[in-house]
Amino acid sequence: MSLAPRLDLRQSQSLVMTPQxxxxxKLLQSSNLEVTAFVEEELERNPLLERDERAPPGPDSGHRVDTSPVVAEGADSHAAAVSDTLPSEAAGPLDAEWDNVYDAGGGYESPYGRGGRADFDENLAGIDDLAAAAxxxxxxxxxxxxxxxxxxxERLIAAQLLALVDPAGRLAVEDGQIAAALGCKEAEVANVRGRMQRFDPVGMFCRNLAECLAVQLAERNRLDPAMQALLDHLDLMARRDRVALMSVCGVDAEDLAEMMxxxxxxxxxPGASFDAAPAPALVPDVLMRRAPDGGWLLELNPETLxxxxxxxxxxxxxxxxxxNKEEKAFLAERLQSANWLLKSLEQRANTIxxxxxxxxxxxxxxFRHGVEYLRPLILRDVAEEVQMHESTVSRVTANKYIATPRGTFELKYFFTTAIAGTMGGESHSAEAVRHRIRAMIEAEDPEAVLSDDAIVERLxxxxxxxxxxxxxxxxxxxRIPSSVQRKREKAVPA
Incomplete structure (x- = not known):
């Protein structure tokens, strides 16, 4: 074997992850709102990019699931808009005199137009349309x-209690600790806290759930011994043990049902409703509606695209x-970046x-009949049909929502595992089986509560x-309790 150095020529392929x-x-796995934020940054960074101010496509320009052609509506209005001929005199003669026409608006007309602004913004909302800050x-x-x-x-003690209360309205610190920190008597703290518990909303500054509910019942003059006994045994209520609750509270089934x-x-x-931020609106990325011929019409949401x-x-x-060369190189690099961005956005839209x-x-x-007809589906099934890799389909369906006639769903919702059918029959979607289990339990006879084995037999x-x-x-x-808990709950009429 020769140990002399030599030169070899080898040819191989490798995938290089370029920045583009x-x-x-990254754009493919981002939602429309995230892509919009990214494009805004590019508009500030790249002087060759500008917003497309043209009107978005019409409502019938979406992508059809089937192959039947789409007849665009509004073609006549578009032809009239681009026509070189003048409109007919149906809207009024062209030689009409408008000098003697009464203007109901009247009043002073500013140099910027009547009732307008210097930037010609037609927002005429008054101050009474503005919502007050919560x-x-x-x-x-x-x-x-x-x-x-x-x-x-007392104000000093109340301010300390106000600083220690949590957003839900609970006060986890004992009265003795607060009194020791302020150098006052524990009875003074308890007195101030008791008065503050009647503030709006009622039930604040309580240490636990039972005390919070007791204060609200006392405010309604409904805190009797039976109700207090029920509050002392909330664990039995959580277990739905109504027989034990009737024995503890000394009431019958009807009174217990009213108390619960x-x-x-x-x-x-009581405090959670104040500082709770409003739930963000779910903006769909894909819009779906029924076509006139019974098919489905899909389009990307133009409001966020x-x-x-x-x-x-x-x-x-x-x-x-x-x-110089530096300026030319900068322009070439910006042009290449802009072209790549447009190509990426177009490819992303087509892929979605x-x-x-x-x-x-x-x-x-x-979509036609409900969740019972949801079929099992995996990423490989879609990837093979659209001739893409499974990872690409996974990125497309991540963080994407579709607005359908049955509601707004995440695209990943439609990918469910398959449950085999008996005797080699057709497989079933796991989501459809869960829906069937819920329907069985909701329709069960209180005298014959279904166990898990009985549900298996029916399925x-x-x-x-x-x-x-x-x-x-x-x-x-x-979150459905077991058959033992349901039987215990339904043994006593609600």
């Missing part, structure tokens, strides 16, 4: 402290005026529509081959 490729992958929980309680307490010593219903009408966290253009005229003028169309085609029964009669532990797992995921 990473950008395209007060925080501490502001709301602080105003009541200033009204209820005039003694500086009254407790459910109370607010266990960024639309940009490359200003090639500006690039040509700048290139002519470039003084292609994947969403395949999902809608496979889950057509769900197998319907052609679903499922194990008992799987039924128990689905039931717990649906």
């Amino acid at each position: 490729l990473r950008q395209a992958i 007060r925080s929980l501490r502001e709301h309680l602080g105003e009541q402290v200033r009204i209820a307490f005039h003694n500086p010593r 219903a009254e407790l459910r009408r109370l607010d266990p966290k 960024p639309r940009v253009l490359v200003n090639r005229g500006f690039h040509a003028r700048c290139q002519v005026g470039a003084r 529509l292609k994947v969403a169309s395949e999902i809608v085609r496979r889950q057509d029964g769900f 197998r009669q319907e052609g679903v081959d499922i194990a008992r532990r799987t039924v128990a797992k689905y039931r717990e995921a649906l």
Whole structure:
């Protein structure tokens, strides 16, 4: 064997993750709102990019799931808009004299137009249309402290309690600790805290749930010995042990049902409704509606879809005026970045529509008849049909929502595992089986509560081959108690 050095020529292939490729992958797995934020940054960074101010496509320009052609509406109005001929005199003669026409508006006309603004914005909303800023929980309680307490010593204790209360309205610190910190008597803290518990909302500054509910019941003059006994045994209520509750409270089934219903009408966290931020609106990325021929029509949401253009005229003028190689290299790099961004956005839109169309085609029964007809679906099924990799389909369906006639769903909702059918029959979607389990339990006879084994037997009669532990797992995921707890609850009439 020779040990002399030598030169070999080898040819191999490797995938290099360029910045442009990473950008395209990032855009693909981002929602429309995230893509809009990214495009806004690019508009500030790249002088060759500009917003597309043209009107978005019409409502009938979406992507159809089937192959039938789409007849665009509004073609006549578009032809009239681009026509060189003048409109007919139906709207009024062209030689009409308007000098003697009474103007109902009257009044002074500013140089910027009647009732307008210097920027010609037609927003005529008055100050009465502006919503007042919501007060925080501490502001709301602080105003009541200033009204209820005039003694500086009591105000100091109330301010300390107000600083220690949590957003839900609980006060976890004992009265003795607060008294030791302020150098006052524990009875003074208890007195101030008792008065503040009647503030609006009632039930604040309590240490636990039972005390919070007791204060609200006392405010309604409903805290009798039976109700107090019920509050002392909330653990039995959580276990739905109504027989034990009737024995503890000394009431019959009808009175116990009324007491439990009254407790459910109370607010266990009276302070949570003040500082809670409003839930963000869910903006769908894909819009779906029924086509006139019975099919489905899909389109990307134009309200969130960024639309940009490359200003090639500006690039040509700048290139002519470039003084050195650095400026020309900068313009070339910006033009390449802008072109790549437009290509990435176009490819992203086509990929999302292609994947969403395949999902809608496979889950057509769900959209027409309900969740019982949801079919099992995995990423590989869609990837093979649209000729993409599974990772690409996974990125497309991540953080994407589709607005359908049955509601707004995440695209990943339609990917469910398959449960085999009995005797080699057709497999069933796990989500459809969960829905069937819920329907069985809701329709069960109170005298014959279904156990997990009974549910398994019924599902197998319907052609679903499922194990008992799987039924128990689905039931717990649906937050449905066991058959023992349901039987105990339904043994006493509500």
